[in-house]
Amino acid sequence: MESIFDKILSKIYKLMDILMILSILSLVIIVFSNIIFRYFGKSFTWIDETSRLIFVWMALLAAVNGYKINIHPSFTSFLNKLDKNKRKILLYIINFLILAFLIYLFKGGIDYVNSTKHNKIAILNISVAWKYLAVPVASFVMILETLRKFIYIYKDEFFLDEYEMTEINNN
Amino acid sequence: KREDSKDEITLKIAHYYAVDHPVNRYFEEVFKQKVESETNGSVKVQIYPNSQLGDEQEFVEGVQLGTVEMALTGNLWENTVPEFRIMQMPFMFVNYDHANAVLNGPIGQKIYEYLEPLNVKVLASFPNGFRVISNNRRPINSIDDIPGIKMRVFQGETIIKLMNILGFETIVLPISELFTSLQQGVVDGQDNPLATSFYNGYYEVQKYVAITNHMYSPGYIVINNNVWNKLTKEQQKIIENAAKETAFKIKEAVKNQEEQIIQKIEEQGIVVTYPDLLPFIEKVSPLIDEYINSHPHTESIIKEIKELANEYLK
Amino acid sequence: MSIIVAFLVSLLGFTFIGVPIAFGIGLTSLITMFLLEMDMPSILARRFVTGIDIYTLMAIPFFMLAGEIMNKAGIVKDLLKFTNAIIGRIRGGLAYVNVLASMFFAGISGSAVADTSAIGSLIIPMMEENGYDKKFSTAITSSSAIIGVIIPPSIPMIIVGSIAQISVARLFLGGMIPGILIGLGLMLYCYYISKKRNYPIGEKITFKQFLNVLKTTIWALILPGIILVGIIGGFFTATEAGVIAVVYAIVISFVFYGVKLKDYPNILREACLNTGIVMLVCASAMALTWFLGVAQVPQNLSNFLLSISDNKLLFLFFINVILFLVGMVVDLTPALFLLVPILLPVSLNYGIDPIHFSIIMVANLSVGLITPPVGTVLYVATSISKLKLEQLIKEMLPMYIILFILLLIITYLPIVVLWLPSLI
Ligand code: NA
Numbered sequence A: 001m002e003s004i005f006d007k008i009l010s011k012i013y014k015l016m017d018i019l020m021i022l023s024i025l026s027l028v029i030i031v032f033s034n035i036i037f038r039y040f041g042k043s044f045t046w047i048d049e050t051s052r053l054i055f056v057w058m059a060l061l062a063a064v065n066g067y068k069i070n071i072h073p074s075f076t077s078f079l080n081k082l083d084k085n086k087r088k089i090l091l092y093i094i095n096f097l098i099l100a101f102l103i104y105l106f107k108g109g110i111d112y113v114n115s116t117k118h119n120k121i122a123i124l125n126i127s128v129a130w131k132y133l134a135v136p137v138a139s140f141v142m143i144l145e146t147l148r149k150f151i152y153i154y155k156d157e158f159f160l161d162e163y164e165m166t167e168i169n170n171n
Numbered sequence B: 001k002r003e004d005s006k007d008e009i010t011l012k013i014a015h016y017y018a019v020d021h022p023v024n025r026y027f028e029e030v031f032k033q034k035v036e037s038e039t040n041g042s043v044k045v046q047i048y049p050n051s052q053l054g055d056e057q058e059f060v061e062g063v064q065l066g067t068v069e070m071a072l073t074g075n076l077w078e079n080t081v082p083e084f085r086i087m088q089m090p091f092m093f094v095n096y097d098h099a100n101a102v103l104n105g106p107i108g109q110k111i112y113e114y115l116e117p118l119n120v121k122v123l124a125s126f127p128n129g130f131r132v133i134s135n136n137r138r139p140i141n142s143i144d145d146i147p148g149i150k151m152r153v154f155q156g157e158t159i160i161k162l163m164n165i166l167g168f169e170t171i172v173l174p175i176s177e178l179f180t181s182l183q184q185g186v187v188d189g190q191d192n193p194l195a196t197s198f199y200n201g202y203y204e205v206q207k208y209v210a211i212t213n214h215m216y217s218p219g220y221i222v223i224n225n226n227v228w229n230k231l232t233k234e235q236q237k238i239i240e241n242a243a244k245e246t247a248f249k250i251k252e253a254v255k256n257q258e259e260q261i262i263q264k265i266e267e268q269g270i271v272v273t274y275p276d277l278l279p280f281i282e283k284v285s286p287l288i289d290e291y292i293n294s295h296p297h298t299e300s301i302i303k304e305i306k307e308l309a310n311e312y313l314k
Numbered sequence C: 001m002s003i004i005v006a007f008l009v010s011l012l013g014f015t016f017i018g019v020p021i022a023f024g025i026g027l028t029s030l031i032t033m034f035l036l037e038m039d040m041p042s043i044l045a046r047r048f049v050t051g052i053d054i055y056t057l058m059a060i061p062f063f064m065l066a067g068e069i070m071n072k073a074g075i076v077k078d079l080l081k082f083t084n085a086i087i088g089r090i091r092g093g094l095a096y097v098n099v100l101a102s103m104f105f106a107g108i109s110g111s112a113v114a115d116t117s118a119i120g121s122l123i124i125p126m127m128e129e130n131g132y133d134k135k136f137s138t139a140i141t142s143s144s145a146i147i148g149v150i151i152p153p154s155i156p157m158i159i160v161g162s163i164a165q166i167s168v169a170r171l172f173l174g175g176m177i178p179g180i181l182i183g184l185g186l187m188l189y190c191y192y193i194s195k196k197r198n199y200p201i202g203e204k205i206t207f208k209q210f211l212n213v214l215k216t217t218i219w220a221l222i223l224p225g226i227i228l229v230g231i232i233g234g235f236f237t238a239t240e241a242g243v244i245a246v247v248y249a250i251v252i253s254f255v256f257y258g259v260k261l262k263d264y265p266n267i268l269r270e271a272c273l274n275t276g277i278v279m280l281v282c283a284s285a286m287a288l289t290w291f292l293g294v295a296q297v298p299q300n301l302s303n304f305l306l307s308i309s310d311n312k313l314l315f316l317f318f319i320n321v322i323l324f325l326v327g328m329v330v331d332l333t334p335a336l337f338l339l340v341p342i343l344l345p346v347s348l349n350y351g352i353d354p355i356h357f358s359i360i361m362v363a364n365l366s367v368g369l370i371t372p373p374v375g376t377v378l379y380v381a382t383s384i385s386k387l388k389l390e391q392l393i394k395e396m397l398p399m400y401i402i403l404f405i406l407l408l409i410i411t412y413l414p415i416v417v418l419w420l421p422s423l424i
């Protein structure tokens, strides 16, 4: 059964997936054309700021997408040695800790955006908030995902290695 | 508990100078000593050099929020407060004493008021130096020697326009890539205060230095307004005086070391030239006009600075 | 002092119970913040951006992407054929092929885990088929995979370069010779073990067959050359080298390997996700280092070490041992983020070249990728071969010893690291 909550989340992920892929694509194009143009003696002053702005969003969107499929590396030997009930309790605790952290991060992000939004990025002449906003947005979606993980744990549908370790590539 | 902590306050000062950089030493030896002893330890000073608490953009924001109480910043304020661009105008100050008189006097106060809405107060200003140009192409004896030289610029509107109008090709590069880029010829030249270039080793990979003094590089000693207002009148006075004294000592040191540095790099085999600056000044004057046009209320301030210059021209 | 204890206890505690490393680091910074009696969650958020908002770090998605494209194209198969053609004919041929292929793939990819999964998934079954011990095959795959982060390009070196403001180009060059040495050291061990266990001799191939293999593989082999020449010659920065690698990979994977446009969404997604994993650690580690900085942990540690001894060699040995131990429980990327800001200034006080010290750190901590209990490369390798971690340890022990000896060489013969960077 798919709840409304699931439906909304999957819409959000679909959007984030597209944005993320477009971001890395545009980074390749921007940085590569900068090399070409420089070869012909031209250089654009907005490249550095624009590419970094895109990169911040790309990285955080990717981190959120990765959080959904549990690919952020963790040490699972201890967790997997526990019997089913104890494991379940520990999973609740872990996700509660993550939730607490994310709530702090979200609140901090909102505060920060609010109190620095009149600061400008030098060349682009737009507010720094466009960059910092990525943090509250990312932590908000991860908060929703963590809530959903509680449901998974409750229903015994939470798998740590739902995706093979071979897919994980963190160095 | 809050009551207890009221009579003891710690000022964290964030900055980007290295631990053994003269600016850091003066703050440890003059500012910290003076403030802590004169307030009988009721105000503690803790200095965080070397961007330990983040880069300039971060503590420029941090001092607005009060996450750091104080900071030593450069020209980054100009992105948010366009009035701060006055100090970055080409050839605005004729020498260090002129800059000091403006920035630590009544004219400076007028400009600093524009920072108040950001919740930040400027206590004093000191120089990093006047920026001079170095390159590997050819000695710059006059403005005609410039075309064809690829110049590294930092990410700042004024500097990019300035270099372009002087005839350089410009490439924006982060400072971390500068040394290797000079060495490998990604860029031909760079501009920084003499001391910065010397101590960062840029002159090891450069052949020519032209004393252009085209732009003044200010450092600002700033404090968060809420923190400031929590201090007693007496503490405020002690801190402000200590800041002014530290800034003055740094200015004297910067001024005095320039001759020694020029001598040292000439011994290394670098050709130092002194081009006639009048054509430079004429060439960049549209930049100042353009600035005044878009910020008309600054015209009187700029006029005052120029009038004060006469007192400092020998 | 209480901050250091709290920092260690909570970081290890969170890791042990199974909190993902990135969140464990974030939670640790939260705890440090409370201990400092600060209430500034906004700093957390700002430092998250700081950890990502660095131009040099953009090289990470680029090299991830280049590696992903080359891998999807099936270049690893060609690399194995090629190395087999060179060295397969001697006793224990496939063991050498394993190491040599890792060295070549290291010139394309910047990640040890990518190296393990790309090469391991092909060669471990292949070695098993040919009568090699599965435990040995898995062990040599893991050990040689760490060359992936020593020979340029290298994602850990990009990270060190951006936190320490050192030229990534010079770091890349600094890793070249140490990476080759590690490869040779491991091959020497292969020689010994193949003799002892009488591992099989591979097929001989004719010169004509060799040329045929070379014809397809040459295009993949050129890429590391382009990257190196571009960086040494000053044509582009490390970040730009990354994007050049991507464009080159797109072209040859299209022309010679028939990778189609419709394969790209998945390739791009994989590269993004892998970048996201690294960047989340970067982000939360940056938050932690801010609070550790406020607590003056780096200065205190530096003063403490200097008060024990100002002998450079003793300090370096201490570093070797400490990093080896740290590497056992903390993964390479977070360890770099936490330790570079603390240890690099200390090493400057001892008069050690920052490029040399950075390479020591990366090499030392990369061994941590193959030491239990936390060793990502080991996890990946064992999941390929369906072995348990414990079963591997006996096979790994001699390799640890070899790697440690090589680490000492890298540490005490600075010229090994510094000669190539001195050329630019
Ligand atoms: Na590599």
Ligand code: NA
Pocket: C098, C099, C101, C102, C119, C140, C141, C142, C144, C145
């Ligand atoms: Na291998």
